[in-house]
Amino acid sequence: MIKRLTSTHIPAPLGSYAAATQIGSVLFTSGQLPLSPESKAVPEGIIAQTKQVMTNLNHVLVDNGTSFDHVAKTTVYINDLKLLASFDQVYRTYFHDGYPARTAVLVSELPAQALLEVDMVAEVPED
Numbered sequence: 231m232i233k234r235l236t237s238t239h240i241p242a243p244l245g246s247y248a249a250a251t252q253i254g255s256v257l258f259t260s261g262q263l264p265l266s267p268e269s270k271a272v273p274e275g276i277i278a279q280t281k282q283v284m285t286n287l288n289h290v291l292v293d294n295g296t297s298f299d300h301v302a303k304t305t306v307y308i309n310d311l312k313l314l315a316s317f318d319q320v321y322r323t324y325f326h327d328g329y330p331a332r333t334a335v336l337v338s339e340l341p342a343q344a345l346l347e348v349d350m351v352a353e354v355p356e357d
């Protein structure tokens with residue numbers, strides 16, 4: 231059975247998707263954009279946008295029984311590969327027990343004119 235998950239701490243989806251889905255103990259987040267939940271604004275610059283994306287993803291994970299410690303795979307969609315090093319400096323600070331597998335994909339454009347979008351696959355540990 232597929233569970234469709236949400237979080238009250240992130241912006242509402244911009245389209246026809248759940249914040250995350252879960253099959254068994256595996257949770258798949260949708261791509262999170264750097265939208266502030268309060269203002270729906272996108273902050274300026276790759277550092278602030280990465281922090282907002284990771285904050286939103288943390289809410290999706292924690293509100294649904296998991297955390298960054300249980301992330302197996304991430305995909306980052308970024309619109310300029312020159313930003314990848316700055317993204318990585320921020321991204322790495324969220325992982326304390328080794329890094330997940332990751333794929334970086336260069337894209338020409340993202341919703342809300344964001345610089346990046348990130349999705350994750352995580353294990354939901356048993357209680």
Ligand SMILES: C=C(N)C(=O)O
Pocket residue numbers: 244245247260261262263341
């Ligand atoms: C923002 C998205 N995750 C989407 O449009 O699919």
